[in-house]
Amino acid sequence: MTEFAADLAKFAEWAASLEREIEATQIVAAAPHDDRVFPLLRAADALRLGLKSYQWREMAKYLRSLDDLSPEGGRNHRVTLSQVHAYLDHRGIRPKRPDSSKSGIRVAVANFKGGAAKSTTCLHLAISLAMRGYRVLAIDTDPQATLTRYLGYRPWFLNASQSLAGTWFPQDYFMEPEDVAAAEAQGVQGLDQIVFPEPIKTHVDGLDLLPGSTGLTEIDVDLITRVGGQDTPQLINQLDENLAVYAKDYDIVITDFQPAFSLFQSFLLKAHDALVLPVPTESADVAGTADFLHQVSQVLMSFERVDGVHKVWDPTLVVHTKRRLKNAEVVEAMAGKVFGVHRPLVHVDDSTAVSASLSALKSVYEAISSDYDLRAIKRARDQYDAVAAFVESALRKRWFEVSGEERYGSQ
Ligand SMILES: Nc1ncnc2c1ncn2[C@@H]1O[C@H](COP(=O)(O)OP(=O)(O)OP(=O)(O)O)[C@@H](O)[C@H]1O
Ligand SMILES: [Mg+2]
Known part of the structure; x- marks a missing residue:
C-alpha cells in the first residue's frame, strides 16, 4: 500500500475532523443560530x-x-x-393567502443540474417573501443541507427525524438501538410511530425551516425497495399527503431540491403545486436543464399511468440565475422561444456580491459593507426582490383565480 491508501475508517475520521474544523471556522463566518439576528430595517x-x-x-x-x-x-x-x-x-394589511384557500402553495425550486443556484434562489425567495409578510416554510430536502446552513443551522446538531425524513420513518428508525432500549426502559412509548417534526424557527420573522439531513437519502432507498408493490399508488402520493400537513399552516412553502434524479425527488416534485426552475446561462447548465425536463416527464408520466393523477404545476416559472453577459443574449433568446409565457422575465447576475455573502453563510439581505462592495450588494438585493415580486405576482394570480376575491391582504 502506498501512503495514499485510505479506508472507510479514514473517511469517518476525516468527516469528524472536517466537521470540527467547519464548526471552528463557522464561528467566524456566521454566528451560530442562537446568536443570529436579522438586520434592523430603515x-x-x-x-x-x-x-x-x-x-x-x-x-x-x-x-x-x-x-x-x-x-x-x-x-x-x-x-x-x-x-x-x-x-x-x-x-390588517399583511399579505396572506385568501381565506377561501385552505392551504399554502407549495413551490418547488428544482433542477437536477448541480449548481444551478437552487439553494441560493430558495434562500432569497423565502426570506424576501417572509419579509413582505407571508408565512413561509422553507424545506431543505438536500442531504448536503446547504439551505439549512445558509439559515444558520449546523446540520450535525440536528437529528434526521427533524427533517422531512421524520415524516417518512418512525422515530426509532433514526435512533441507536441502545438509545431505543434506554428510552423504553424509562417508559417512553410510541417510538415505533411516525411523529411529524415541528419546523424550526429561523432568525427571519415569518420564516420557518424543515432542515436538511443525510437521513433524507433513506427515503429514496425505502422507495426503491417498495415501489412496484401493491401500495404503489399510495406510495407515489405519500409525500404529497405529508407536505399537505405543513402547507395548511403557511401561505407559501418553498422547497429546495437535490442535484440528483431519484424516485424521492420525482415524487417530491409531484407533491408541489408550483415550480420555479432556476437556469444559469452557461451552456452546460442549459443542457442539464433539458435533461431534467426529460427525466421528470418520462418518470412522472409512467407514474401518472399508475395513479391516474394528471399533474400540473401552476405557476411554472423559469428564472435565469448566475447570468453572465457573455452568454446571456443567446440563452435568453433561446429560453424565450422554448418556454413561451413561462420564459425567464427576471434574472440574477453572476456576482461576487452573492458568492461573498453566501460564503459568509448569509443572504444578500444580511450582507454588510465589510462582506463586499455595498453597491454590488444592493444590486443583487434588487434582483432578488424582482425575482420574489415575479413569483409573488404569479402566486397571487393563482390565488385570485381560485378564490375569485378581488383583493386579499393587499395594501
Ligand atoms: N448569482 C450568483 N452569483 C455568483 N455565484 C452564485 C450566484 N448564485 C449562486 N452562486 C454560487 O453558485 C454555487 C451554487 O449555488 P447553489 O448552492 O445555490 O446551487 P444549487 O443548485 O443549490 O447547488 P446543488 O446542485 O449543489 O444543490 C454556490 O457556490 C453559490 O455561491
Ligand atoms: Mg443546493
Whole structure:
C-alpha cells in the first residue's frame, strides 16, 4: 500500500475532523443560530417592501404607542422585521393567502443540474417573501443541507427525524438501538410511530425551516425497495399527503431540491403545486436543464399511468440565475422561444456580491459593507426582490383565480 491508501475508517475520521474544523471556522463566518439576528430595517428598506412613506411614519407612531420604539430618532429610526409585521397585522394589511384557500402553495425550486443556484434562489425567495409578510416554510430536502446552513443551522446538531425524513420513518428508525432500549426502559412509548417534526424557527420573522439531513437519502432507498408493490399508488402520493400537513399552516412553502434524479425527488416534485426552475446561462447548465425536463416527464408520466393523477404545476416559472453577459443574449433568446409565457422575465447576475455573502453563510439581505462592495450588494438585493415580486405576482394570480376575491391582504 502506498501512503495514499485510505479506508472507510479514514473517511469517518476525516468527516469528524472536517466537521470540527467547519464548526471552528463557522464561528467566524456566521454566528451560530442562537446568536443570529436579522438586520434592523430603515425607511428605505420598508419602502422596498412596499410600505408607503406615510405608513413608515404611522408605524413609528403605532410602535411608540406600544412603547416599542424609542421616542427619539425621527425619520432615521430603525425597526425590526417583527415590528414591521406587527404593524401590518395591526393595520390588517399583511399579505396572506385568501381565506377561501385552505392551504399554502407549495413551490418547488428544482433542477437536477448541480449548481444551478437552487439553494441560493430558495434562500432569497423565502426570506424576501417572509419579509413582505407571508408565512413561509422553507424545506431543505438536500442531504448536503446547504439551505439549512445558509439559515444558520449546523446540520450535525440536528437529528434526521427533524427533517422531512421524520415524516417518512418512525422515530426509532433514526435512533441507536441502545438509545431505543434506554428510552423504553424509562417508559417512553410510541417510538415505533411516525411523529411529524415541528419546523424550526429561523432568525427571519415569518420564516420557518424543515432542515436538511443525510437521513433524507433513506427515503429514496425505502422507495426503491417498495415501489412496484401493491401500495404503489399510495406510495407515489405519500409525500404529497405529508407536505399537505405543513402547507395548511403557511401561505407559501418553498422547497429546495437535490442535484440528483431519484424516485424521492420525482415524487417530491409531484407533491408541489408550483415550480420555479432556476437556469444559469452557461451552456452546460442549459443542457442539464433539458435533461431534467426529460427525466421528470418520462418518470412522472409512467407514474401518472399508475395513479391516474394528471399533474400540473401552476405557476411554472423559469428564472435565469448566475447570468453572465457573455452568454446571456443567446440563452435568453433561446429560453424565450422554448418556454413561451413561462420564459425567464427576471434574472440574477453572476456576482461576487452573492458568492461573498453566501460564503459568509448569509443572504444578500444580511450582507454588510465589510462582506463586499455595498453597491454590488444592493444590486443583487434588487434582483432578488424582482425575482420574489415575479413569483409573488404569479402566486397571487393563482390565488385570485381560485378564490375569485378581488383583493386579499393587499395594501
Ligand atoms: N448569482 C450568483 N452569483 C455568483 N455565484 C452564485 C450566484 N448564485 C449562486 N452562486 C454560487 O453558485 C454555487 C451554487 O449555488 P447553489 O448552492 O445555490 O446551487 P444549487 O443548485 O443549490 O447547488 P446543488 O446542485 O449543489 O444543490 C454556490 O457556490 C453559490 O455561491
Ligand atoms: Mg443546493
